[in-house]
Amino acid sequence: DIVMTQSPLYLSVTPGEPASISCRSSQSLLNPKGDSALEWYLQKPGKSPQLLIYLGSSRAPGVPDRFTGSGSGTDFTLKIGKVEAEDVGVYYCMQALQTPLTFGGGTKVEI
Amino acid sequence: EVQLVQSGAEVKKPGESLRISCKGSGYSFFSYYITWVRQVPGKGLEWMGRIDPSISSVTYNPSFQGHVTMSAENSVTTAYLHWSSLEASDTAMYYCARHYGISTAGTELDYWGQGTLVTVSS
Numbered sequence: 651d652i653v654m655t656q657s658p659l660y661l662s663v664t665p666g667e668p669a670s671i672s673c674r675s676s677q678s679l680l681n682p683k684g685d686s687a688l689e690w691y692l693q694k695p696g697k698s699p700q701l702l703i704y705l706g707s708s709r710a711p712g713v714p715d716r717f718t719g720s721g722s723g724t725d726f727t728l729k730i731g732k733v734e735a736e737d738v739g740v741y742y743c744m745q746a747l748q749t750p751l752t753f754g755g756g757t758k759v760e761i
Numbered sequence: 762e763v764q765l766v767q768s769g770a771e772v773k774k775p776g777e778s779l780r781i782s783c784k785g786s787g788y789s790f791f792s793y794y795i796t797w798v799r800q801v802p803g804k805g806l807e808w809m810g811r812i813d814p815s816i817s818s819v820t821y822n823p824s825f826q827g828h829v830t831m832s833a834e835n836s837v838t839t840a841y842l843h844w845s846s847l848e849a850s851d852t853a854m855y856y857c858a859r860h861y862g863i864s865t866a867g868t869e870l871d872y873w874g875q876g877t878l879v880t881v882s883s
Contacts (some may be wrong), residue, residue, distance in 0.1 A: 687865075689868070693804075693806075698873040699806065699870070699873055701870055704868070705869075741804055742805065744808075749822070750808055750810075754803055
């Protein structure tokens with residue numbers, strides 16, 4: 651199985667300041683089309699997870715442009731340009747290259 | 762409006778059977794896969810497997826294979842997750858989510874159900 655490792659586990663942020671979360675995979679997530687099979691999800695407190703980023707850097711519809719996904723191969727980053735209070739929750743990366751699909755352990759973002 | 766509506770919370774005893782459901786609406790149900798995700802209280806997300814409702818083809822996570830069964834009924838646009846014999850360790854929130862592809866495109870889980878909390882306790 652592909653192991654996904656996120657860091658940090660916890661992130662305390664100040665509104666208006668940037669934030670960054672790292673995700674590393676145990677093997678390359680490059681798919682046969684040359685895209686990165688890496689997705690980012692946010693689970694707000696008490697809610698279902700929601701899609702933020704797919705194919706490593708494509709923002710999902712309705713996701714604010716302060717969220718940016720980058721990276722390739724085995725190293726990926728989710729950046730929040732200017733954190734807002736509504737961005738609190740747990741962020742997960744997930745590899746979609748091969749089954750079983752696997753999630754990172756999560757990064758809890760608090761204000 | 763796309764919606765995935767899951768059945769309500771369940772409290773069961775070890776050894777009992779259970780089926781929970783995920784009803785899709787607002788889209789072509791058989792054109793999208795349904796993935797099931799487990800979240801043990803206070804823990805992270807685990808991919809359990811997915812079903813292609815158009816052909817009822819299932820891919821299981823080996824960690825769950827043999828313990829759960831995924832199925833779908835296109836006539837009622839509903840996917841199911843079934844246990845024949847629950848264990849205390851099955852206590853968790855279970856989410857369904859849809860995606861339209863696998864492998865190279867459409868793998869993203871773009872809509873999620875609200876979750877079904879399953880509690881297994883004697």
